[in-house]
Amino acid sequence: MKNSAVFGLCYNKVDCFADIFNVSITHQLFEMRVRIAIEKVKEAAARRVDTERLQLQKIALKIHANPEIGLQEVKASGWLTAYLEKKGFTVERGICDMPTAFRASYGKGKPRIAVLAEYDALPGAGHACGHNLICTIALGAAVASKQTVDTYGGTILAIGTPAEEIQGGKITMAKKGAFNDLDTALIVHPETFDLATSNALACQNLYIEFFGKATHASAGPERGINALDAMILSFNAIGALRQHIRSTARIHGIITDGGKAANVVPDHSAAEFIVRAADDTYLDVLEQKVLNCFIGAAQATGARLEYRWDEQRYAAMRSNMTLAQLYADNMKSVGRKVPIPNPGAGAGSTDMGNVSQIAPAIHPMVAIAPRTISIHSPEFAQAAASDAGIQGMVDAAKAVAGMIVDLLASPDTLHKVKEEFSRTS
Ligand SMILES: [Zn+2]
Structure with missing residues (x-):
C-alpha cells in the first residue's frame, strides 16, 4: 500500500x-x-602546504632559536602576523588587551573555523614543548585553506594565543569573548605519539599560608604555635582524602616555606597545591574537601590559615569526537595512523579546555620524536627543530586543512559536529 x-x-x-x-x-x-x-580541493590544500613548507620551516626554526616566555613573545608574534598579512589575511594585533595575541582572518561570514597558534617557550627550557611548531601548523593550515574558503565560503581564522605555559592565556581570552563566535576551534600539539585528541582535566591552583607564633623550640615550646605542623597535618589529611576520591581526580602540592631554623618553632609556612578533576562540577566538590583539610589543621594547631585560589581556572577538555574522527581520517591521507581515544578523563590540563567549553574543539597530538623521550625535556626541545619535527608540522597542517575542507564543503558534517557539542554540554 x-x-x-x-x-x-x-x-x-x-x-x-x-x-x-x-x-x-x-x-x-x-x-x-x-x-x-x-x-x-583537499589535494590543492595539501599542495599549498608543500609550497609554503620552506617559509613555515624558517619561521618555526627562528622562533625555536629565539625562545620567548609567555606574554613576551614579541618576535614570534611579529613573524607570525607578518607572514599572515603577506598571505592576504586581515590581521588584528594585541586583541584581548594582550600585546602578543592576534587574530588573522580570511573570508566572510559563517561558518567561522579557527586554528589556534601557541608560540611561548618554557621558562629556562626553550621550546621543550614544541610550541614553535603549533603556531606554524596553524599558519600552514590557515593559508592552505584560502582556496577552500574561496570555493565554499565561510571564514578561516588563525588566532594567536600567548602564554599557554605560565598562565593559561586562552582562559583570559575566553573570558574576553575571543572564541564566542566560532563554529569550530582546532589546534595540534607536538608529542612523542599520534592521537586524534587528548582529554584533559579541569584544574585550579591553591596557595596556602599558615601563620603561627615563633618561640624557642626547646626552651619554650609551650608558648609557640607551629605553622609547619599545621602544614604537615594538612598533607596527611589530604593523603587520607585521596583514598576516597574519584580515580580520575588528582591532588598534588609542595611546601614552599617550612621554617627557617630547626631550633625555632616556625611562625610561617606556605604551600602550593593543584587540584584536578575530570569535570568542573566534581572540581567544585573536591576543592571544598581539600580546603577542609587545611581548615581542620588550622583548628588543630591554632595556626591562622590564609588561602587563595588562582584566578585562572582550567576547564576540562571537551573533545568533540566527530572532529577527532575527521582528524584521524585526514591524517590517514598523509600516511599516519592516528588512534582515537575514548571520551572522558585524561591527564594534565590545558587552556584549550576553556576553548572547548565555548566551541566544538579537539586537541590532537602529532608525533615528532620517539616515545623513549619525554615532552618538556632537552631532547624534546631538539626534536622541535629536527627534520621529524618539520615533517610532523607539515603532516598536521595538511590534516587540519583537509578537515577544514570537510567542514566548509559539507553542511551535514558541520551540523554533526555542532549537534554533538550541544548534546554533550
Ligand atoms: Zn605545550
Whole structure:
C-alpha cells in the first residue's frame, strides 16, 4: 500500500521502477561528483602546504632559536602576523588587551573555523614543548585553506594565543569573548605519539599560608604555635582524602616555606597545591574537601590559615569526537595512523579546555620524536627543530586543512559536529 501513490503516477510498474532507478543513479552520480570535487580541493590544500613548507620551516626554526616566555613573545608574534598579512589575511594585533595575541582572518561570514597558534617557550627550557611548531601548523593550515574558503565560503581564522605555559592565556581570552563566535576551534600539539585528541582535566591552583607564633623550640615550646605542623597535618589529611576520591581526580602540592631554623618553632609556612578533576562540577566538590583539610589543621594547631585560589581556572577538555574522527581520517591521507581515544578523563590540563567549553574543539597530538623521550625535556626541545619535527608540522597542517575542507564543503558534517557539542554540554 505504501507505494500506491508512486504507482499512481506511472502508467505501468516497469516504467515506474525505471524512473526510481534513474533518480537513484542520478543522485549517486551527483554525490560522487561532490566527493571528487572535495578531494580535488583537499589535494590543492595539501599542495599549498608543500609550497609554503620552506617559509613555515624558517619561521618555526627562528622562533625555536629565539625562545620567548609567555606574554613576551614579541618576535614570534611579529613573524607570525607578518607572514599572515603577506598571505592576504586581515590581521588584528594585541586583541584581548594582550600585546602578543592576534587574530588573522580570511573570508566572510559563517561558518567561522579557527586554528589556534601557541608560540611561548618554557621558562629556562626553550621550546621543550614544541610550541614553535603549533603556531606554524596553524599558519600552514590557515593559508592552505584560502582556496577552500574561496570555493565554499565561510571564514578561516588563525588566532594567536600567548602564554599557554605560565598562565593559561586562552582562559583570559575566553573570558574576553575571543572564541564566542566560532563554529569550530582546532589546534595540534607536538608529542612523542599520534592521537586524534587528548582529554584533559579541569584544574585550579591553591596557595596556602599558615601563620603561627615563633618561640624557642626547646626552651619554650609551650608558648609557640607551629605553622609547619599545621602544614604537615594538612598533607596527611589530604593523603587520607585521596583514598576516597574519584580515580580520575588528582591532588598534588609542595611546601614552599617550612621554617627557617630547626631550633625555632616556625611562625610561617606556605604551600602550593593543584587540584584536578575530570569535570568542573566534581572540581567544585573536591576543592571544598581539600580546603577542609587545611581548615581542620588550622583548628588543630591554632595556626591562622590564609588561602587563595588562582584566578585562572582550567576547564576540562571537551573533545568533540566527530572532529577527532575527521582528524584521524585526514591524517590517514598523509600516511599516519592516528588512534582515537575514548571520551572522558585524561591527564594534565590545558587552556584549550576553556576553548572547548565555548566551541566544538579537539586537541590532537602529532608525533615528532620517539616515545623513549619525554615532552618538556632537552631532547624534546631538539626534536622541535629536527627534520621529524618539520615533517610532523607539515603532516598536521595538511590534516587540519583537509578537515577544514570537510567542514566548509559539507553542511551535514558541520551540523554533526555542532549537534554533538550541544548534546554533550
Ligand atoms: Zn605545550
